[in-house]
Amino acid sequence: MSPLRPTPLTRGTAPRQIRAVRYAAAALAVAAALTGCGIRLETPAPTAPAPDLTEIVRSRSVDDALELAAGARAASTGASPQAQEVLSRVADFSTQQAVELGGIYDSGLAAPTPSPSTAAAAPSAAVDATRVLALLTTAEQTAAADATDVPGGGLARLLASIAAARAGLVAQLAAALGVPAAAAGAPAGQLPAATPDNGATASDPSPTVSTSSAAPRPANVPTAERIAIVAAEDQAGYGFEVLAAKLDNPSRSVARTAAAAHRARAETWAQEWTLDATTSDPRRATYALPAGLDDPSTAVAFAQSLEIGLTTTYASAVADSASVSRSGLIAALMTASGDATAWGAPLVAFPGLPERVR
Numbered sequence: 133m134s135p136l137r138p139t140p141l142t143r144g145t146a147p148r149q150i151r152a153v154r155y156a157a158a159a160l161a162v163a164a165a166l167t168g169c170g171i172r173l174e175t176p177a178p179t180a181p182a183p184d185l186t187e188i189v190r191s192r193s194v195d196d197a198l199e200l201a202a203g204a205r206a207a208s209t210g211a212s213p214q215a216q217e218v219l220s221r222v223a224d225f226s227t228q229q230a231v232e233l234g235g236i237y238d239s240g241l242a243a244p245t246p247s248p249s250t251a252a253a254a255p256s257a258a259v260d261a262t263r264v265l266a267l268l269t270t271a272e273q274t275a276a277a278d279a280t281d282v283p284g285g286g287l288a289r290l291l292a293s294i295a296a297a298r299a300g301l302v303a304q305l306a307a308a309l310g311v312p313a314a315a316a317g318a319p320a321g322q323l324p325a326a327t328p329d330n331g332a333t334a335s336d337p338s339p340t341v342s343t344s345s346a347a348p349r350p351a352n353v354p355t356a357e358r359i360a361i362v363a364a365e366d367q368a369g370y371g372f373e374v375l376a377a378k379l380d381n382p383s384r385s386v387a388r389t390a391a392a393a394h395r396a397r398a399e400t401w402a403q404e405w406t407l408d409a410t411t412s413d414p415r416r417a418t419y420a421l422p423a424g425l426d427d428p429s430t431a432v433a434f435a436q437s438l439e440i441g442l443t444t445t446y447a448s449a450v451a452d453s454a455s456v457s458r459s460g461l462i463a464a465l466m467t468a469s470g471d472a473t474a475w476g477a478p479l480v481a482f483p484g485l486p487e488r489v490r
Contacts, residue, residue: 185282186284186287189281190234193233193274193275194234194236197226197229199267201230202259204220204222204264205219207260208220211261212308215305218301218308222301225297225301225481228482229481232290232488233290261305261309264305268298268301269298272295272299272302273295276295279291279295279462280459280462285452288451288458289451289484290485292447292458293447293465293482296466296470297481297482299466299469300469300470300473303470350453350458350460350461351456351457352453352457353454353457353461354449354453356452357448357449357452359407359414360445361401361445361449361464362401364445365395365398366394366414368390368442369391369394370419371421371435372388372391373387373388373391374421375387375425375434378425379431387435390471422434432475436475436477439469439471439477440483443469443484446461446464446468449461450462465483465484468484
């Protein structure tokens with residue numbers, strides 16, 4: 133039998149199939165070559181994603197911190213030794229804060245290069261210590277306002293802490309320059325003012341809290357945070373009452389005034405949050421005290437620890453509470469931070485955030 137031979141149809145189909153495969157392979161090779169050369173066919177250029185409110189706030193906060201750091205370094209030249217010390221602290225704190233905020237956002241896309249005419253159109257003003265004080269005051273106000281409004285509790289807590297640090301720096305730099313400090317930028321919560329003791333005088337550096345009937349009371353605060361705040365304020369009141377019996381004037385008068393303020397705040401919070409005279413009321417008749425309070429240095433250190441503990445309590449409440457309730461908590465955090473430094477505690481870059489203490 134003779135071998136099978138391809139029919140005319142078979143003979144014509146095979147070459148066509150081979151040619152089709154070759155054409156496809158050639159097309160793939162051309163596409164691969166173009167891709168390797170960096171040519172993208174019919175592909176739109178990548179664009180950076182639109183920032184949401186959290187990213188807008190974060191980026192603005194980073195910009196403020198970097199501007200403060202650069203301005204403080206520039207203003208150190210020619211400043212007095214006292215001002216130089218504070219300006220160095222401003223630069224150091226601001227650098228740390230920019231890092232903790234996440235730094236400058238980098239999308240990975242090429243940024244447009246500004247033209248020489250655009251760069252020359254906005255010459256920077258000369259930076260001196262007075263200008264840094266103004267920048268610092270504005271940045272404090274911005275951080276406090278952003279901490280109130282930003283959606284995320286973690287960022288709100290960080291910004292509230294940064295606002296407290298900047299408030300302390302404003303006071304220190306103003307004192308070094310011999311000028312009045314600008315009004316604090318944090319929105320004041322409706323907290324009870326200190327009730328002066330008969331032994332207190334107007335000249336005592338007594339920690340006080342201003343009240344504002346227009347400021348919202350922190351209503352939307354978790355129960356655990358409410359209990360913690362009432363307990364911490366009452367414990368501070370008890371501690372300062374003990375210190376008032378141990379210290380000599382003028383510290384005794386300051387301690388008495390502080391005790392009255394803390395007791396009043398504890399009572400105000402307890403009544404506002406309906407904890408007063410309930411089984412949930414955390415206030416106690418006495419609290420544990422450290423040993424050695426007859427030593428003035430130990431007593432002062434204890435006063436510092438009471439106020440520092442309050443900064444941690446209020447910062448935690450800022451993170452866990454609704455934005456409409458943060459205003460008064462931020463004000464209380466800033467007050468506690470200022471009172472801690474008034475008792476001699478060093479100002480830190482992140483008051484109320486013990487995990488970031490260096």
